[in-house]
Structure formats: structure tokens, C-alpha cells
Amino acid sequence: TALTIQFYVNGTGSLSSRVVSKVQVVQKVVCAARNMKRDEIIGSGDLKFLRINIAHHPERFLTDFEQVVGKRLTADVTTNQPVDTEALDKAVTVKRGSTVIVVYNRDGLNLTAKGQAKEDGTLGDTVKVINMDSKRAMLCRVLDPHTVEVVP
Helix, strand or coil: CEEEEEEEECCEEEEEEEEECCCCCEEEEEEECCCECCCCECCHHHEEEEEEECCCCHHHECCCHHHCCCEEECCCECCCCECEHHHEEECCCECCCCEEEEEEEECCEEEEEEEEECCCECCCCEEEEEECCCCCEEEEEEEECCEEEECC
16 A cells, blocks of 8 residues: 655655555454364364454454354364364254254153254254154254254
């Protein structure tokens, strides 16, 4: 970027000079503390903060560990490399075919049963589950890797 700088002495313009400059926007962003491979689930110990120039794509850089921890990498990341939004995906919490505990809680009635997930799901997702006793399909919300809750 080219700029013109005006120099004043006692309020009177005495000199002007044209200079070429480079503007940087430096911010503390989330970076890899070690080399990580695609499909790894990121933990807080895998991350650190570094100050880098974000001028070209500020929307891609993350500034809080909570935006990254628990996510799955979609690409390899090297030590000190910023972990950007394009390299992250939700981690699969329940895998298709896995056995889960199905929880039903309504109006004081609490039931549990064994089920089989028919699709992958991340925390909070709604997935199709088959009750292993009745063989009936139901939609359930993923609570953790072993537990789903019947959706009303």
C-alpha cells in the first residue's frame, strides 16, 4: 500500500514523502502444539496460542480453544500451524452399527433399552436407532458415545 506522509514544522508543511508499506493485522490464534494427522480428535493439550498475521483471511482463524477441542481434523496439521475452520469437522460420537443405551424419559416414566445406531452421529445430532428387542426404528438424540435419548 502506498502512502504519502506530510511532515510539519511549527504548523507549516515542510516536506512530503511517498512510502510503500505493508499492513499486517496480528492476533493471537489457536495453533497446533504438535504434528497432527487427518481424522484425529483434538484435545486441549494439542493446542497453543501464537500471534500471527490474519490480514488475508481473518474469518478462517480461531481465537478460543473451545472452538477446536473435540473436533476432528479433515487434513494434516503441522506444529505451529494455525488450526483454521477449513481443517475441522465435528467428531463422530456414535458410529453406525455401534450398540447404545436408549433412554426414554417422559412424564416420570424412565425406560432404558439396548439399541443399534443405524448411522453416524455427533453430540446433539438426531440419528436412527433400532431397538434390539422389538426391532423397531426410532429417532434418538446423541448424548454421549454410549447413550442416546428418544426424540419426542
